[in-house]
Amino acid sequence: DTGVSQDPRHKITKRGQNVTFRCDPISEHNRLYWYRQTLGQGPEFLTYFQNEAQLEKSRLLSDRFSAERPKGSFSTLEIQRTEQGDSAMYLCASSPKGRGRNTEAFFGQGTRLTVV
Amino acid sequence: AQKVTQAQTEISVVEKEDVTLDCVYETRDTTYYLFWYKQPPSGELVFLIRRNSFDEQNEISGRYSWNFQKSTSSFNFTITASQVVDSAVYFCALSEAPSSNTGKLIFGQGTTLQVKP
Numbered sequence: 001d002t003g004v005s006q007d008p009r010h011k012i013t014k015r016g017q018n019v020t021f022r023c024d025p026i027s028e029h030n031r032l033y034w035y036r037q038t039l040g041q042g043p044e045f046l047t048y049f050q051n052e053a054q055l056e057k058s059r060l061l062s063d064r065f066s067a068e069r070p071k072g073s074f075s076t077l078e079i080q081r082t083e084q085g086d087s088a089m090y091l092c093a094s095s096p097k098g099r100g101r102n103t104e105a106f107f108g109q110g111t112r113l114t115v116v
Numbered sequence: 117a118q119k120v121t122q123a124q125t126e127i128s129v130v131e132k133e134d135v136t137l138d139c140v141y142e143t144r145d146t147t148y149y150l151f152w153y154k155q156p157p158s159g160e161l162v163f164l165i166r167r168n169s170f171d172e173q174n175e176i177s178g179r180y181s182w183n184f185q186k187s188t189s190s191f192n193f194t195i196t197a198s199q200v201v202d203s204a205v206y207f208c209a210l211s212e213a214p215s216s217n218t219g220k221l222i223f224g225q226g227t228t229l230q231v232k233p
């Protein structure tokens with residue numbers, strides 16, 4: 001399977017616990033994005049990597065959130081001290097850098113987080 | 117600021133009917149990209165089309181067609197002869213100008229399409 005892979009698909013956690021999600025982008029895609037989608041809403045941008053460099057973070061990304069892409073391949077998104085408001089679908093996407101042009105992003109199936 | 121508005125929250129049609137999903141966008145950029153994605157119940161966003169701001173030609177792909185009108189800042193999506201498998205949430209999205217070089221997407225709220233047999 002050469003698509004974007006996310007793990008786990010579902011996560012239920014108690015408020016206050018830490019959680020970590022993983023995203024494996026399409027190989028050779030040097031751009032990687034994290035989005036958050038709450039029920040009935042469109043995805044909202046969280047952060048963006050080009051290779052291993054985190055180049056942009058949304059104001060939505062509070063200091064409880066941290067993302068890494070250590071070798072420019074897979075990425076992790078960690079949420080510390082989870083709150084009920086963190087319950088959402090977390091989507092990862094990747095795209096190739098197309099010579100200054102934006103190319104379409106390919107999305108994974110997401111990780112659905114429920115904080116109880 | 118950039119914004120995408122999909123005013124139709126839910127649409128229900130009977131199979132074989134044509135249906136148009138509306139998308140209106142706001143941006144100060146002169147160069148930008150517009151997208152449509154489909155999100156079936158499985159959750160994965162499936163890319164349908166990308167349009168750059170310099171290309172106002174309408175596009176047809178099978179039963180799908182897109183009408184881009186810069187004058188009204190709209191990028192509408194029509195499904196002809198709808199099928200039950202078209203049932204999904206459809207998102208319109210806007211991407212920043214290439215010069216900003218991030219490629220992040222700004223999504224509308226989505227339109228849920230239900231096609232009944």
